[in-house]
Amino acid sequence: MSDILFYLLIGTGILFDLFGCIGLLRLPDVYNRLQSATKCVTLGTCCIAASLLARYGLADFGLKALLIIPLLFFTSTVAAHALARGSYKAGIRLWKGSVKDDYSKAEANEPVKE
Amino acid sequence: MKYIAYFILCLIIWFLLTARIYLENIVAGILVSGITTLFFGRYFIEGVGKFLEPKRYFWLLVYLIMFIWECIKANFDVAYRVLHPAMPIRPGIVKVNVTIRSEFGKAILANSITMTPGTISVDLIGDTLYVHWINVFTDDPGKYSRIVSGRFENLLKKIFD
Structure with a gap:
């Protein structure tokens, strides 16, 4: 049973990681690429960690794998935010097909604090 | 108060990470958590009394x-x-x-x-x-x-x- 779960989870994880990488290549600009890189790669890697938990149980390996999941959740989301905000501040425009940009107004009003 | 909560949180993470309970490990855990609390405790969230309310865990x-x-x-x-x-x-x-x-x-x-x-x-x-x-x-x-x-x-x- 745990072996079936292990293979299922690790397969799903690698598949989602692959989708994330394809997205990274296909999508047009940095913000859209971050979408695919953050979501797919985080869930994919969490699936791989969960598969280790299914394989080894709550022993040494399993606990560490379990601990990876919340750490990855916090770090990857914060990194995505920092990258998106940083690239906007650095002057990278949105893709030309974008339909809306509310942030440009806020950008003009906000004093830059260093 | 928030320093104590942060210390306990650090200690829990330490024991999850090492997954062993014997004397040296406990001493090392307390030492490491103490140093971490000393440096980063002030960034911890306010109002740690909320940790003790069970209905929050349900949500x-x-x-x-x-x-x-x-x-x-x-x-x-x-x-x-x-x-x-x-x-x-x-x-x-x-x-x-x-x-x-x-x-x-x-x-x-x-x-x-x-x-x-x-x-x-x-x-x-x-x-x-x-x-x-x-x-x-x-x-x-x-x-x-x-x-x-x-x-x-x-x-x-x-x-x-």
């Missing part, structure tokens, strides 16, 4: 289940957009108002938005959250705030406020 559980479901949906959504030959995207940055009081709640809301279908949070200025959305299908601010943050906001208010 946390509800939130986690909902979050995992949204997360899986998000992945199929991205996979569909990426693999579709025509790439059906209409990206844009939209403005959403948040009503949560606590700072940590806001941070968790922004993180949840990043992990849910089609949205990543770009910046948080005051009570306004700027969200990059991969498929802007409506121009009505009320409608998209409900879609972007409505899923989690009420639950997170119950947990953190």
Whole structure:
């Protein structure tokens, strides 16, 4: 049973990681690429960690794998935010097909604090 | 008070990480947690008395289940957009108002938005959250705030406020 779960989870994880990488290549600009890189790669890697938990149980390996999941959740989301905000501040425009940009107004009003 | 809560949290993470309980390990854990608390304790969240209220944990559980479901949906959504030959995207940055009081709640809301279908949070200025959305299908601010943050906001208010 745990072996079936292990293979299922690790397969799903690698598949989602692959989708994330394809997205990274296909999508047009940095913000859209971050979408695919953050979501797919985080869930994919969490699936791989969960598969280790299914394989080894709550022993040494399993606990560490379990601990990876919340750490990855916090770090990857914060990194995505920092990258998106940083690239906007650095002057990278949105893709030309974008339909809306509310942030440009806020950008003009906000004093830059260093 | 918040230093004590932070110390206990550090200690729990230490024991999860090492997964062994004997004397040297406990002493090392207390030492490491103490040093960490000394340096980073002041950045910890305010109002740690909230940790002791059981009904918050119940809502946390509800939130986690909902979050995992949204997360899986998000992945199929991205996979569909990426693999579709025509790439059906209409990206844009939209403005959403948040009503949560606590700072940590806001941070968790922004993180949840990043992990849910089609949205990543770009910046948080005051009570306004700027969200990059991969498929802007409506121009009505009320409608998209409900879609972007409505899923989690009420639950997170119950947990953190």
